[in-house]
Amino acid sequence: MKKKFYICKKNIDFESEFLIMMKKNLESKPKRRHKHTISFNDKEFKVIGQFVSKYKIKNKSKFFREAIIATILQKAEEDHPKLF
Numbered sequence: 001m002k003k004k005f006y007i008c009k010k011n012i013d014f015e016s017e018f019l020i021m022m023k024k025n026l027e028s029k030p031k032r033r034h035k036h037t038i039s040f041n042d043k044e045f046k047v048i049g050q051f052v053s054k055y056k057i058k059n060k061s062k063f064f065r066e067a068i069i070a071t072i073l074q075k076a077e078e079d080h081p082k083l084f
Contacts, residue, residue: 038064048060
């Protein structure tokens, strides 16, 4: 059930608290300042398009970021020094 927000004296305090909370949430996320461009050949591009369609991925940038970071973390875990 969604709460309706009314602009009147009674709800101003609640709205201002809500806006402060939203601002804090936006500020807590690190900003992405470093861009990197990649290129795909026709076959790679087609495969990516099929995958995105099949799994209904709405944000390809997020998907690429998560896939790259997951691969890096997995490789780092495999490469860490072992005592025994």
